[in-house]
Amino acid sequence: MTETASAPVHNTTESVEEFAARAKAWLAENMPRIDPDNPPDTDRGAEEPWRRARELQRRLWDGGFAGICFPREYGGLGLPYEYQKAFNEVSRGYELPMILNTPTFTICAATILDTASEEQKRKHIPAALRGDEVLVQLLSEPSGGSDLAGVITRADRRGDKWVINGAKTWSTSAFAADYGLMLARTNWDVPKHEGLTMFLVPLNSPGITMRRIKQVNGSVEFCEEFFDNLELGDDAVVGEVDKGWEVASRQLYHERRAVGGGSEYASGIGAEGKTDRPIDYVALLEKTGQADNPWAQQLAGRALAHRMVREQLIDHVYHGVLDGSLHPASGSIIRIAHAETHQLEFDTALAITGASGVVDGDDDLIRHGERYLSRQTASLGGGTTEIARNVISERILGFPREHAADKGIPFKDVKRGRS
Known part of the structure; x- marks a missing residue:
């Protein structure tokens, strides 16, 4: 099936406020609301959430709200990040195809936009924005x-x-x-x-x-x-x-920003499902009978402070890279902040729940133990935290590069494994 690269026509002269108002009205008429007490149970390892995501993405395309920051010639709206942020705010509480953000939009489609041929851009970016293609x-x-x-x-x-x-x-x-x-x-x-x-x-x-x-x-x-x-x-x-390393380097640039939460190509923000929802510390303290416990309050407060700092850091780094005041590799900063905040929050939740987080019983508490099992993924996805620190030290701070024994050597002569 052949389709044009152009999404529905949009008013390019409307202000951010007008755009947000139009998006708010459209969402209310066209997208399903999320029941706070029973949010979608999105298992990324199952088939159904991906079918549902494609369907919801097609709705966004038909409604003219897909690819807000992607160029118009490739099916997007060609609008600045402020418009995407405005959409993110008014779309809170609605079911969106969040699982398509990473890696399809924020990493793969963004890399294709920066490095691929014109034919590849016109074929794959609109297809992804329509929900016809998932990219990994x-x-x-x-x-x-x-x-x-x-x-x-x-x-x-x-x-x-x-x-x-x-x-x-x-x-x-x-x-x-x-x-x-x-x-x-x-x-x-x-x-x-x-x-x-x-x-x-x-x-x-x-x-x-x-x-x-x-x-x-x-x-x-x-x-x-x-x-x-x-x-x-x-x-x-x-x-x-x-010259694939040039493409891979750009891909890693987008990946670090995406993992850290600083990509303009993400469509909507928030949890993908109930297992990905931010930890509600007030509810957790009440559930565990520690609402008046100063120790537990201090733990929760520290985690919330880190969460808020991370959110501010994302905005600062994004605009700093955009206006040139920060090195393009600064996405590694929010990549590390994401990992540290992610791990601190999971540690905090498990410390508050105690045995209830690891003993099968209350589903609301045991999920904190289950999420703790994937605690280290934040230090691995988007390149390890150690790699991110090297990027910051060498590319941003200008420290000397680490010695590489295989530098300048034909790859066929590089010793690998036990050779």
């Missing part, structure tokens, strides 16, 4: 760790095709996706950063075997993929051949 990242590898440039999934040129062999892992929501941005090695005779190429891979292609990964908290959202002679054409290359 295929970056991490079973033996790769945090060294993204050390990927060994290979893309060999055979005739007019690229033939892919290798494996990826920890691919967020890949089972629900249509396309994945995949980094592969196309040249083994140059240093590792110089021989990479980014591909946009249709995930229903022959030659791809996908498996779910079950986490300690029971989630099966993450996947691993195995590529056995997967064939791709030149139209799958994003950017230039052997």
Whole structure:
């Protein structure tokens, strides 16, 4: 099915206030309200939430509120971030396709916008904004760790095709996706950063075997993929051949901002479902009989203060990068703040609930123990916290780079594993 890249026509002269008023009226007529006592139970590892998200995203598109900050020529509204923030505020309390924000909009579509060909932009960005395509990242590898440039999934040129062999892992929501941005090695005779190429891979292609990964908290959202002679054409290359690190670097830039909560491409803010709702400390203290406990109050107050500081930091860093007063890599600052705040809040909730958070009983309390099981993910997603600190020290503060034993060495000569 072929569709134009243009969303419904919008009044580009309306003020932020007028836009917000129009959005508020439209939401009331067209989007389902969330019952505070029974919010959607969005399990990112299940199929139904993704079908529902596509449906809701199509409603936003038809109503003219999809891709507020994406350019008009690619289906968006081409409006400044202030309009997106205004929409975010008036859309609180409505069911939105939040699971499409990351990685589809804030990471993948944003990377395509910055680095892809004109044809790729016009094909994939509007499709994502319509809810027709879900986009994911295929970056991490079973033996790769945090060294993204050390990927060994290979893309060999055979005739007019690229033939892919290798494996990826920890691919967020890949089972629900249509396309994945995949980094592969196309040249083994140059240093590792110089021989990479980014591909946009249709995930229903022959030659791809996908498996779910079950986490300690029971989630099966993450996947691993195995590529056995997967064939791709030149139209799958994003950017230039052997210059995939430039694309990957831009992708990581968007990922750090997205994970930290500072992307203008996110459509709506807030929890994806009941298991992702911010911790209500007042209700938690009352539930555990500690509403008058100074120790528990102090713990809750500290966590809330960190939450508020993080929210202010996001706004400061976004505008600082936008006006040039902060280095573009400053997204790593909010990436670290997100991890620290996330972990502090989960630690605090479990400290307040105590045994009730780990012993099967009250569902409202046991969920804090269940969420604690995924506490460390905040230090891993978007690159590890250690990598983020290196980015800040080297690119923002100008400290010397760490010694790299493989710098300048052809990748085929780099020792890997036990070799």
